[in-house]
Amino acid sequence: MPQLTIRGIPAERIREVSQPMLEELAAICECGTDNFMIDCMETTSVFAGQRVDTYPFIEISWFERGTETRDRFAFALTKHIHAIGIEEVELAFKIYSEDAYYINGKRFNLL
């Protein structure tokens, strides 16, 4: 955590930008880069009777960090995605609860 689950952007493009992107996002979160997971999903998208390119979308799963941090995170992440030539991207933050997250069987809020 945080976990970036990506659709509609090739993993190869994300790989290119991943190092500076993670460094900036980790600084915003005040955690190490090794807390992050970046997973690109295989999807097939359809629209109006056609197969279409999947719209670039990133779901960020994390513990709530407040509006200011979220705004900065979203701005930085979007900047790096734009920098690899993806002109439009939407982000949604999904909140995991610390009492419903387990690392090797141990509840996070008890660690």
Added chain:
Amino acid sequence: MPQLTIRGIPAERIREVSQPMLEELAAICECGTDNFMIDCMETTSVFAGQRVDTYPFIEISWFERGTETRDRFAFALTKHIHAIGIEEVELAFKIYSEDAYYINGKRFNLL
């Protein structure tokens, strides 16, 4: 948004029904069809020691629209899925918050 994330139904089947389905769902949401994303996920499912077909399941990610709209949306979506010969399908609605959703770096509730 709304975003339909589908597992257990081939994209090709969804493609066939996508145009009338989107028109009906967009009318229920009072938005344009181009607000929708339909993404079919690659999954491998297992049950009781066997590989099995993935159970047809659709997660709808959207902003909360209330029970009446949700009921109508679920009924219409299910009808279209049944019409392509998928006899059983389950739907779950996942709520994104307008203050935690970003389009090109800009927070949705400020757009």
Added chain:
Amino acid sequence: MPQLTIRGIPAERIREVSQPMLEELAAICECGTDNFMIDCMETTSVFAGQRVDTYPFIEISWFERGTETRDRFAFALTKHIHAIGIEEVELAFKIYSEDAYYINGKRFNLL
């Protein structure tokens, strides 16, 4: 439901352990094993400029069952994952609402 959405663990490994795992999890939930879905997702992960193995992660989507059941569920699930040689795994529980879940178009809390 419950629905286990898995990334970073091959479906073949999950298949091997699925029968005893489901029996134990179903006993904890006091439901039948046939209520469960186990879906392994295709992902490509990156980190720090490299393609990397996806970190083992399971999202459990269910209706809220309280802390004690969740702790037991997490402990049992983790035990089975460790038993197939996956040394590290993280779990997150995602709550679906009974009034936003539909089976064949019928709202769950009305069934």
